[in-house]
Amino acid sequence: MKKPITIPVKASCADDHEPGILSVEAARKHILSSLPSLHGHEKLALRSALNRVLAKDIISPLDVPGHTNSAMDGYAFIGSDLPTDEARSYRVIGSVYAGDVFNGECQPGECIRIMTGAPMPVNTDTVVMQEHTMSHGEDQIRISSEHHSGQNVRQAGEDIAAGSVVLNSGRQLIPADLGILASFGVGEVRVRRRPRVAFFSTGDELRSIGEPLNEGDVYDSNRYTLYGMLKRLDVELLDLGVIGDSEDALREAFESAAGMADIVITSGGVSVGEADYTKIVLEQLGEMNFWKIAMKPGRPLTYGTLKDARFFGLPGNPVAVMVTFYQFVLPALHYLTTGKPYAPFMLQATCDEELRKRPGRYEFLRGILSQDGHGNLNVVSTGRQGSGILTSMSRGNCFIHLDEACAGIKKGDTVRVQPFDTLI
Numbered sequence: 001m002k003k004p005i006t007i008p009v010k011a012s013c014a015d016d017h018e019p020g021i022l023s024v025e026a027a028r029k030h031i032l033s034s035l036p037s038l039h040g041h042e043k044l045a046l047r048s049a050l051n052r053v054l055a056k057d058i059i060s061p062l063d064v065p066g067h068t069n070s071a072m073d074g075y076a077f078i079g080s081d082l083p084t085d086e087a088r089s090y091r092v093i094g095s096v097y098a099g100d101v102f103n104g105e106c107q108p109g110e111c112i113r114i115m116t117g118a119p120m121p122v123n124t125d126t127v128v129m130q131e132h133t134m135s136h137g138e139d140q141i142r143i144s145s146e147h148h149s150g151q152n153v154r155q156a157g158e159d160i161a162a163g164s165v166v167l168n169s170g171r172q173l174i175p176a177d178l179g180i181l182a183s184f185g186v187g188e189v190r191v192r193r194r195p196r197v198a199f200f201s202t203g204d205e206l207r208s209i210g211e212p213l214n215e216g217d218v219y220d221s222n223r224y225t226l227y228g229m230l231k232r233l234d235v236e237l238l239d240l241g242v243i244g245d246s247e248d249a250l251r252e253a254f255e256s257a258a259g260m261a262d263i264v265i266t267s268g269g270v271s272v273g274e275a276d277y278t279k280i281v282l283e284q285l286g287e288m289n290f291w292k293i294a295m296k297p298g299r300p301l302t303y304g305t306l307k308d309a310r311f312f313g314l315p316g317n318p319v320a321v322m323v324t325f326y327q328f329v330l331p332a333l334h335y336l337t338t339g340k341p342y343a344p345f346m347l348q349a350t351c352d353e354e355l356r357k358r359p360g361r362y363e364f365l366r367g368i369l370s371q372d373g374h375g376n377l378n379v380v381s382t383g384r385q386g387s388g389i390l391t392s393m394s395r396g397n398c399f400i401h402l403d404e405a406c407a408g409i410k411k412g413d414t415v416r417v418q419p420f421d422t423l424i
Helices: 024-034 175-183 222-231 247-260 278-285 318-338 391-395
Strands: 041-045 074-077 088-096 110-114 126-129 140-143 165-167 188-192 196-202 236-243 263-267 286-290 302-306 309-314 347-351 362-371 377-381 398-402 414-419
Touching: 024 286, 024 302, 024 318, 074 088, 165 175, 196 222, 196 247, 222 236, 222 263, 222 318, 236 247, 247 263, 247 278, 247 302, 247 309, 263 318, 278 286, 278 302, 278 309, 309 318, 318 362, 318 391, 362 391, 362 414, 377 398, 377 414
Parallel strands: 088 110, 196 236, 196 263, 263 309, 347 377
Antiparallel strands: 041 188, 074 110, 074 126, 088 140, 286 302, 302 309, 347 414, 362 377, 362 398, 398 414
16 A cells, blocks of 8 residues: 655745744844935925925024914903902003004003004013903903913913924924924925835736736736835835846846835745745845745745845735835835834724634734724724735725734724824
8 A cells, every 4th residue: 555645835824833934023123223324415495395304403593482472362461450359440551463562561550452463562461352351431441350460471482492492303394393494484494315215016917007918917006006105105216117027137127226226125026936036136136134924914025135225025915015015114214214213003992893813923904993982992804804805905994913922803802903094
């Protein structure tokens, strides 16, 4: 009797455990620790600096507000002269508007009509809003005893003091920052150089939009997904198109990309197929640090160096492209752009369904996060979680994080979620 033939089984993406491959956290730490500092800066007009990263601290040259002023339309008083036990009448001796200065001094028993933003007249330190006053004869008003000294007044420099650091180097400018800079007359700012990112897809089966599909062909969707994710970031984009399954073509593309970019990203060609040349060429031209991570989806992620550039070889499946980009490439670009570690924004939510999982690897499920009428956060999966189901990223609004130790989630359990809206 013949012995049955045994076919050796190698480790694959179907395994929950595989010795010797990196965890998600270890891979992320390795990437961040290997990134170089990004040098260079440029000076931009204020309106062009939105979303750019400051190259140096911004020190305020003056107080904001520049003078003590009224926070309300009303009447300016001497705080120590306010009524303490019953209503009292005061004589209105004039008025002052924003941009004007009142020439004169307020004395006890007097007040001055004042508008929002107007400088406080000499001797005054308190404003009673007009809705809390009552006319009382010609040029007189009456107020109650419920007011206190210093109310409704904005002090000079209470927002920004002259000489203080108002915005720190490494900050990505938001609309409010532009307003702050404009408030003390800054018209130009020095910002950090943006990282240059070259990206392309690999595969003979890929066709560009507008080309006819032959049997076995597919349209190149990954490059458009990558473009969309990169476009939302503060980077310079270099789209190198589609490279066929040729070792020579891939080598030429790598050499070209490494000469012009800080980060090189490919999708496809990083698994164990006979036409997957990425690892071969990378080891010829640079260095491969690792190419597998204990995660799902996205196990075959390659990371290494190409001359002075850093290389990310993302998987070919469309969901795996997005998961690995957001979990590894985005933190790297954030560090290059700002010089600061990336801290993902995470929430706790109640899972409204059972989620099956075995321990051993980190899983990123696509979920739909919602808020009930009591303000509680709830989440469900988008359904089928295959790495080729790109609609799960379109329908979903968050990642459900299930770490290596997780052995499944019961309905009602609390899970960690990462909203898509924070992935910028």
